[in-house]
Amino acid sequence: MREVAxxxxxxxxxxxxxxxxxxxxxxxxxDAVQRAVAALDYIPNRQARSLISQRSAxxxxxxxxxxxxxxxxxxxxxxxxxxxxxxxLLIHCTQRDPARQIKQVRHLLGRGVDGLILTxxxxxxxxxxxxARTGTxxxxxxxxxxxxxxxxxxxxxxxxxxxxxxxxxxxxHRAIALLSGPLHNTPSVAERFRGAERxxxxxxxxxxxxxxxxxxxxxxxxxxxxxxxxxxxPERPTAVACTxxxxxxxxxxxxxxxxLAVPRDLSIIGCGDTDLGRYVEPALxxxxxxxxxxxxxxxxxxxxxxxxxxxxxxxxxxxxLVERHSVxxxxxxxxxxxx
Numbered sequence: 159m160r161e162v163a164x165x166x167x168x169x170x171x172x173x174x175x176x177x178x179x180x181x182x183x184x185x186x187x188x189d190a191v192q193r194a195v196a197a198l199d200y201i202p203n204r205q206a207r208s209l210i211s212q213r214s215a216x217x218x219x220x221x222x223x224x225x226x227x228x229x230x231x232x233x234x235x236x237x238x239x240x241x242x243x244x245x246x247l248l249i250h251c252t253q254r255d256p257a258r259q260i261k262q263v264r265h266l267l268g269r270g271v272d273g274l275i276l277t278x279x280x281x282x283x284x285x286x287x288x289x290a291r292t293g294t295x296x297x298x299x300x301x302x303x304x305x306x307x308x309x310x311x312x313x314x315x316x317x318x319x320x321x322x323x324x325x326x327x328x329x330x331h332r333a334i335a336l337l338s339g340p341l342h343n344t345p346s347v348a349e350r351f352r353g354a355e356r357x358x359x360x361x362x363x364x365x366x367x368x369x370x371x372x373x374x375x376x377x378x379x380x381x382x383x384x385x386x387x388x389x390x391x392p393e394r395p396t397a398v399a400c401t402x403x404x405x406x407x408x409x410x411x412x413x414x415x416x417x418l419a420v421p422r423d424l425s426i427i428g429c430g431d432t433d434l435g436r437y438v439e440p441a442l443x444x445x446x447x448x449x450x451x452x453x454x455x456x457x458x459x460x461x462x463x464x465x466x467x468x469x470x471x472x473x474x475x476x477x478x479l480v481e482r483h484s485v486x487x488x489x490x491x492x493x494x495x496x497x
Contacts, residue, residue: 235453316353
């Protein structure tokens, strides 16, 4: 900083103000300091600064996985808003393991993060107690099981899947199956599954147990296995509502492998609206969830907490149907031959 001050012809205090509160510095002095910083390739020592300010200007983000493309727009939005606010981002993947989640939170707290964003799964009671003891500002994304009074940003997951089932019914489908990931470790997926089930029952439709298909995970092998078991049922449904686009895409691929045409032989609807759904053939009909807005709203809530303001305790984001080409009315099926 002394070298930057000397090169810019200003005091060290002015350099500090330019780096921390540039709006308080006269434009000519601010420009001189910024030119000197660029010429000298000066990188401020954030760790040293945090010892004085008791702030690291770093936020920790926990997501279940980065393998699922749904999380990409969330992470991008979080990083964009944090960057504009002068914060850095540290990301950890919990693999939906509560013990791993607590371990990673402890690691992030040890790194001195100013706050946490928790994504996609419930908060273990032990973790909630840890956050309360440390007074860590936290916002929960896409899970309504909040730690204490932590604000949450969520989707109406049950409503989104109810809309998916209703669309299939409106198209004439009466034999509707469900394909979902595991329910025990992802509350938002469990909410979607229950919402779809409730709408199927409300419509007076029968759903054999074999049509309630849960995959072991979201990797390619698990999704294709679940899709194969569903398509292997003695009585095949005319349509399948999937709790995530990644599941719907795996089902489309398995249909193609078996020589089944989508949507002629089977209509498929997803949930989430990932970019990949637009490029598969046929393009995927789905329910759009505003993932980027979830990331933005979560950061806005966390920054409010850090500044001493109280954000809304719960923000529920809207969803909408996106009609493409993977759903149409069921094709007539041949009547069984009379012996």
